[in-house]
Amino acid sequence: MPSAKAEDYLKAIYQLREGEEPVATSTVAEALDVTAPTVTATMKRLEGHGLVEREEYKGVRLTEEGELVALETIRHHRLLELFLAEHLNYDWAEVHDEADRLEHHISERLETELAATLGDPSADPHGAPIPNEKLEPTEADDEPLTEYEEGETLVVTQVADSDPDVLSYLADAGIRPGTRLTIREIAPFGMLTVAPEEHDETVSLPAEIAAEVRVQAGERPEDEPATAD
Structure with missing residues (x-):
């Protein structure tokens, strides 16, 4: 099972990607507020686990397995954001950081119960699409x-x-x-x-x-x- 740090990197790569082009190391570093050498070292480890493919001097792409991990992390995050906003009286400006802390630590059962409680939602409080239970990506036409x-x-x-x-x-x-x-x-x-x-x-x-x-x-x-x- 990938670590919380690995999930953060995979999620960032997924959200930063543009089509089939690799995501530059510097872009990931800026998004995660870490140094480029730190990203490079982490990418080598993720590549060793079959989660990313590196292209020298260009950047990284997610493998199929890496994309599934990213989508599951995003699903957890957005379900948590919606639950916090709808059931725990969090303001929509507060839910992102809280969900970031919790997204790595919920079980599959809790994910299922959250989705059921929320009525199997398609979007989080900010309108971002929530991947479905099959982890099929949904791209908004906007x-x-x-x-x-x-x-x-x-x-x-x-x-x-x-x-x-x-x-x-x-x-x-x-x-x-x-x-x-x-x-x-x-x-x-x-x-x-x-x-x-x-x-x-x-x-x-x-x-x-x-x-x-x-x-x-x-x-x-x-x-x-x-x-x-």
Whole structure:
């Protein structure tokens, strides 16, 4: 059974990958806030366990076994986030760090019970898709808010969960998964002004924050009502 450290690395590689291209050592190091030599040493060990394939001077890819470990860790994490938010009164800005601590230590039975208690959910509190019990990946059909133009009306699908301050800011602005909003203005220096539905004021988002908000064009699906603040 992979260690908690190994699961962290495999999860990071899975989330950083873009298509079939290898993930650079420096990219993993930045994501995990460790040094590149530390990543290189860890990748050698993971390769020895058949969890990654290394390509010299380019980076690493997950093997099939490594991807399954990553998906299971992600499933644990996102189920825990949803349980903490829905049943233990955690704010959505608090659940990420707590789930990070717990994701490595839950049993298969607890995972099954969590999923059943939550109604076999498809997404976590931030809108990120939860791999199903067969560990089949689910990719959302969405794009960063920064990819759209002035005047477009969009529906928020998910937001990045790693920065509590950003999550608190978005929540105060009425921007959550399911929120319908219109881009009112894109300033030359990158600031986006948006008008969330059912919110009295427009909201200005720096480009780096807007890039963390993923959206789809069009109307909100009828079975996905906006989440209340």
